[in-house]
Amino acid sequence: GAVVSQHPSWVICKSGTSVKIECRSLDFQATTMFWYRQFPKQSLMLMATSNEGSKATYEQGVEKDKFLINHASLTLSTLTVTSAHPEDSSFYICSATGANTEAFFGQGTRLTVV
């Protein structure tokens, strides 16, 4: 299957700082990328949908000013957690889908805010 690379795999940051997570489709053009958040022992919660060259569409309850999403190219989307706080600690997963491909998922990023 197609490969989606997410980086970093884990990150620890201080409260108040910002963290950027990258999601790359390595062998296909990702017209749409999705960002999910997963709490321990829970399912994936969709945070936002981003289409290349457009503003992201955020799910209800997700602060767009806190979780900045950029999808500037067909192979890269980034999620920036701004002014991170301990409650933002979580597992973040991206998925990418192309015109004729189902969604492929990145490996996830474990964010810990201390």
Added chain:
Amino acid sequence: AQSVTQPDIHITVSEGASLELRCNYSYGATPYLFWYVQSPGQGLQLLLKYFSGDTLVQGIKGFEAEFKRSQSSFNLRKPSVHWSDAAEYFCAVGGKPSGSRLTFGEGTQLTVNP
């Protein structure tokens, strides 16, 4: 609104035993159904998918799933479980084969006893 229910939060089976993980969905149009597997701290890997045609679909790692429209179900099965199958399994539904958001079930944690 679309939804997915996985009634079993946790299932334990012995190695070599058969397995069935249940999935029920609610979707107003033609559903596109997926099963994913997630190992701890990892992203999601696609096991199989159903779009149309034969209602019994084969996937990777010896898994299969059967789509039953009358029961709104898409149960995952494996004839003989291996210890390496221990993981979290998610059923998901989407509105089209690619490019659409997925709605996930809560997941079923599979434990395999030796």
